Amino acid sequence: MKEPYEMKRCDKTILKVEHLKKYFNTQKGTVRAVDDISFNVFKGETLAIVGESGSGKTTTANVILGRYTATEGSVFYKSIEIGSISLTMRPIWLRREIQVVFQDPATSLNPKKTVKDIIETAIKIHYPQLNKYERIEKMLELLGYVGLTEDHLFKLPGELGGGERQLVALARALATNPTLLILDEPTSSLDVSAQSRILVTLLNIQKNKDLTYILITHDLAVVKNISHRINVMYLGKIVETATTYEIFTKALHPYTQMLLSSIPTISEEESKILPKRVEPRGEVPSAINPPSGCRFSSRCPFAIDICTKREPLLEEVITDHFVACHLVNKNV
Amino acid sequence: MQVSDLVFDANRLLTVKNLYVKYKSYWYIYHVLNDISINVGLGEKIGIIGESGAGKTTLLKSILQVLPINGKITSGEIFYRDVNLLKCSKQILLEIRRKRVGMIFQDPLAALNPVFTIKDHLLEVLRYANETANIDKSDLINIALDLLRDTLIPDPERILNSYPFQLSGGMRQRIVIAMALASARELLLADEPTTNLDVTIQAQILKLIGELVEKRGLSMILISHALGLIRKMTERVYVMYGGNIIEEAPTFKLFNEPLHPYTQLLFKTAPKILEPLSSVELRGNPLDYRNLPNGCVFHPRCPYGDSEVCRKVKPHQVKVEKDRTVYCHIYGS
Ligand SMILES: Nc1ncnc2c1ncn2[C@@H]1O[C@H](COP(=O)(O)OP(=O)(O)OP(=O)(O)O)[C@@H](O)[C@H]1O
Ligand SMILES: Nc1ncnc2c1ncn2[C@@H]1O[C@H](COP(=O)(O)OP(=O)(O)OP(=O)(O)O)[C@@H](O)[C@H]1O
Ligand SMILES: [Mg+2]
Ligand SMILES: [Mg+2]
Numbered sequence: 001m002k003e004p005y006e007m008k009r010c011d012k013t014i015l016k017v018e019h020l021k022k023y024f025n026t027q028k029g030t031v032r033a034v035d036d037i038s039f040n041v042f043k044g045e046t047l048a049i050v051g052e053s054g055s056g057k058t059t060t061a062n063v064i065l066g067r068y069t070a071t072e073g074s075v076f077y078k079s080i081e082i083g084s085i086s087l088t089m090r091p092i093w094l095r096r097e098i099q100v101v102f103q104d105p106a107t108s109l110n111p112k113k114t115v116k117d118i119i120e121t122a123i124k125i126h127y128p129q130l131n132k133y134e135r136i137e138k139m140l141e142l143l144g145y146v147g148l149t150e151d152h153l154f155k156l157p158g159e160l161g162g163g164e165r166q167l168v169a170l171a172r173a174l175a176t177n178p179t180l181l182i183l184d185e186p187t188s189s190l191d192v193s194a195q196s197r198i199l200v201t202l203l204n205i206q207k208n209k210d211l212t213y214i215l216i217t218h219d220l221a222v223v224k225n226i227s228h229r230i231n232v233m234y235l236g237k238i239v240e241t242a243t244t245y246e247i248f249t250k251a252l253h254p255y256t257q258m259l260l261s262s263i264p265t266i267s268e269e270e271s272k273i274l275p276k277r278v279e280p281r282g283e284v285p286s287a288i289n290p291p292s293g294c295r296f297s298s299r300c301p302f303a304i305d306i307c308t309k310r311e312p313l314l315e316e317v318i319t320d321h322f323v324a325c326h327l328v329n330k331n332v
Numbered sequence: 333m334q335v336s337d338l339v340f341d342a343n344r345l346l347t348v349k350n351l352y353v354k355y356k357s358y359w360y361i362y363h364v365l366n367d368i369s370i371n372v373g374l375g376e377k378i379g380i381i382g383e384s385g386a387g388k389t390t391l392l393k394s395i396l397q398v399l400p401i402n403g404k405i406t407s408g409e410i411f412y413r414d415v416n417l418l419k420c421s422k423q424i425l426l427e428i429r430r431k432r433v434g435m436i437f438q439d440p441l442a443a444l445n446p447v448f449t450i451k452d453h454l455l456e457v458l459r460y461a462n463e464t465a466n467i468d469k470s471d472l473i474n475i476a477l478d479l480l481r482d483t484l485i486p487d488p489e490r491i492l493n494s495y496p497f498q499l500s501g502g503m504r505q506r507i508v509i510a511m512a513l514a515s516a517r518e519l520l521l522a523d524e525p526t527t528n529l530d531v532t533i534q535a536q537i538l539k540l541i542g543e544l545v546e547k548r549g550l551s552m553i554l555i556s557h558a559l560g561l562i563r564k565m566t567e568r569v570y571v572m573y574g575g576n577i578i579e580e581a582p583t584f585k586l587f588n589e590p591l592h593p594y595t596q597l598l599f600k601t602a603p604k605i606l607e608p609l610s611s612v613e614l615r616g617n618p619l620d621y622r623n624l625p626n627g628c629v630f631h632p633r634c635p636y637g638d639s640e641v642c643r644k645v646k647p648h649q650v651k652v653e654k655d656r657t658v659y660c661h662i663y664g665s
Contacts, residue, residue, distance in 0.1 A: 053502025161385035264560030
């Protein structure tokens, strides 16, 4: 198991999200994709965001990236408010420093450009001073980093396997030498050995360059292996946040427990260390009319009266371990 | 003309025999599938695992004949029931795609057309699947809403009227699942169906698929990199490497004791909850489909691949047990 992570070691906050809200207006009502969340990201750490699908993880990333602007609340990057600045208004240094690898590699890469063009363009924009040969050198170095070869250079994204495309997207993101890298399901389309290779690569790059990662994923084995802290989201809210060690040993929120106990394991030994089975059940709640009280109450096996009446707040239950649940908070 | 419901052997709902597929690009030819044979029995749950780029998606696309235009089946046979899919009429092929076999595509966003709403997508599939039943539009919409509810999509009405970009990754994936379930009466081809779903939803969706498999007597081919999922959902597994099947075994046997050196590596390097990451550097270069190695495709990267026979002779099928085969010289002699 990963060492218990000490928060003190990285007191330098690089990103601060405060009371962030992102709503979308649709024909059928207002979707509260992200509904008042706050968290910090420290320099050099990996913060994982896990949670239900549709809980607002990608939307949060999109606001940090400037693809959407915040409906309310703010995002501070190195103490500059960026939540209200859209991508096109962002200065180039800012765009260079915050990079992303997305969930759908097929669509984030231009289908008409070869791998060489894609990576070279990124290098050209961010490093105009390099000449052709230096660019090629850098390109080959990047390919080597992620485990692609020269053979891939002249292929179009459509001619690559799902996994290979993800590697190209990663090489492109690394091309600009970013400070904060957002990884939205970076390894979900890779085979397990490629996954491990990429993860080890990511860890090494992080060590060498003091890079900060926000890792969004559904793969809890990946989270366990590379993240320092975890935010668990459910329907637009953060329901639990703590160090990876804490979450895997002392998960307190029923949703987190349900999540951990549902991991499909590859051996009996693995099954044994997971929390006691909390059977997933119930209807998935609406993001337009979220359940009153606790948003998880409609699927929670332990819900009591108060859960449908009052919304639980995210409270510190143990040092650095925050939970939003009436059952837990009551016992403090 | 109808696909015969009667004449066929229950062990062979789908049979692929010695299939070769290549892709052409402007400069090169990639020999991506080389002599693939698999079979799926009625009600059987099959898994396919293997490296990224091993040709898994290509295999499924070949079965339904939805390969990209630069892809071509050069030889081999594919039988569905008693119909030879490579020789049958367009009409029969369409019937099979629309009413019998459903496919969950790997990349949900690419499988959805950005200018059409989810409603358009679902209605199109449902219309064909229920062609003969003469159902009117409002009923189809209700069926569509039920499908969305079955796949645990929140706000079904909102989602029905949304465009693909307005959905989260996991919602898009569930739409693709819903579309496949609408037409899968006999066989479900699932290519990485749950990578974008959190494990609780994943568990519920798999339960749903499991129930359908029971209820409709559905057979399934599941491709996934998530070994835990394969372990839970399938009965028999094929392992692919470099466009070849290299091992076949009942799932529990494979997970207890993988035989092929590649399969062993795969299991060793999988990210695990209990152990720290281990990344084994394979020697040699990644596979190049333009020039496949002589002998065993895996030999340049295999820890035991230095012998003469590995370099020169393509391994034959070795039956290790009655229900286990492996293509490797280690087990040959
Ligand atoms: N452009 C948009 N217009 C309308 N609704 C949107 C838009 N983008 C996202 N949403 C809605 O916001 C909610 C959150 O979506 P988001 O993509 O952030 O989820 P997620 O946590 O990343 O989920 P997943 O794990 O499935 O990728 C969903 O209900 C989605 O339908
Ligand atoms: N249209 C195409 N043109 C040329 N090459 C292609 C094309 N489609 C796929 N390929 C190549 O064929 C090989 C097999 O691809 P395929 O998508 O079948 O792999 P896969 O096993 O599904 O991989 P993954 O696990 O990454 O999805 C890859 O090397 C890929 O680059
Ligand atoms: Mg997402
Ligand atoms: Mg594939």
